[in-house]
Amino acid sequence: MENTRTLPVPGDFYRHFKNRMYQIVAIAYHSETEEAMVVYQAQYGEKKVWVRPLAMFMEEVDHVKYPDVTQKYRFEKVEENAEEVAEYTMSPHLLAFFDAMDEKHYDKMLEALAKLSGHASQKEIDDICMVLDMQTVGDTVAEQISEIRRHIQMIRKFDGERLR
Numbered sequence: 001m002e003n004t005r006t007l008p009v010p011g012d013f014y015r016h017f018k019n020r021m022y023q024i025v026a027i028a029y030h031s032e033t034e035e036a037m038v039v040y041q042a043q044y045g046e047k048k049v050w051v052r053p054l055a056m057f058m059e060e061v062d063h064v065k066y067p068d069v070t071q072k073y074r075f076e077k078v079e080e081n082a083e084e085v086a087e088y089t090m091s092p093h094l095l096a097f098f099d100a101m102d103e104k105h106y107d108k109m110l111e112a113l114a115k116l117s118g119h120a121s122q123k124e125i126d127d128i129c130m131v132l133d134m135q136t137v138g139d140t141v142a143e144q145i146s147e148i149r150r151h152i153q154m155i156r157k158f159d160g161e162r163l164r
Helices: 055-059 084-085 094-102 106-116 120-133 139-162
Strands: 013-016 022-029 036-042 049-053 075-078
Touching: 022 049, 022 094, 036 055, 049 055, 094 106, 106 139, 120 139
Parallel strands: none
Antiparallel strands: 013 022, 013 075, 022 036, 036 049
């Protein structure tokens, strides 16, 4: 079946299935293979610019690997109205958590998690659990944050012992 999705256009906003927002910078072409590439910029943290083959950018989420993800495609266009883009704007503490996670800086992750305590939404907790590849445990956000904290501490211990 042929893919009938609209191709990305510079300026468009796309949401990654892990709930991070990106803006399309350009469609570029590999100098040797002429493969189409998407150049896109993160709308969080340091606003890094990334490049990915167009085919991969447009593909469906691997629902075997990520069974809890409801989004159909790896990247889905966010309609160009401020309300929808703003809906996916993350709190600075959640951004700090994800940035620390990218760096594998467990103390910063725990610090950001502590700052989220008391005012984190269920969606933010679900996003953290999805990225950590863990199931939420607990009835309240406070219980879930406590479980996430234990999970991060376990990962930190495992990574530390593995490197010895």
